[in-house]
Amino acid sequence: MHSTTDTEAILRRVLDGWKAAVDHHEPDRVASHFTEDAVFQGLRPYSVGRQGVADYYASQPVGLSAAYRVLESRRLSEDIVLGYLAVDFSFTDRPTLGVNLGVLLRRSGDDWLIGHYQVSRLG
Numbered sequence: 001m002h003s004t005t006d007t008e009a010i011l012r013r014v015l016d017g018w019k020a021a022v023d024h025h026e027p028d029r030v031a032s033h034f035t036e037d038a039v040f041q042g043l044r045p046y047s048v049g050r051q052g053v054a055d056y057y058a059s060q061p062v063g064l065s066a067a068y069r070v071l072e073s074r075r076l077s078e079d080i081v082l083g084y085l086a087v088d089f090s091f092t093d094r095p096t097l098g099v100n101l102g103v104l105l106r107r108s109g110d111d112w113l114i115g116h117y118q119v120s121r122l123g
Helices: 004-023 027-031 050-058
Strands: 034-041 065-077 080-090 097-108 111-120
Touching (some): 004 027, 004 065, 004 097, 004 111, 034 050
Parallel strands (some): 034 111
Antiparallel strands (some): 065 080, 080 097, 097 111
């Protein structure tokens, strides 16, 4: 049995890398945190695979930054972690955008990668 602390640590390790790449406007590095066949749903039509993730983040403005808070985490199996987060995307020229984010992480060798990413805006 895995503790919530262990599960959240896995989630944070992956999302800290994602956040650093987003904050530095490095789309290919953002995409490296995703599986080759990741289903990615930002605020535009979805894509499948790392190239779609890279294209999405390449289209974001320089100066975008992300701040996240883990709301829930679950270890669904030895190789699958589910996370539900609140994320604030900050811009240099407009108000902060708050979203909810669901991610599914998959173990890949010694690494964990995002296999599913789903953003939703509430309200």
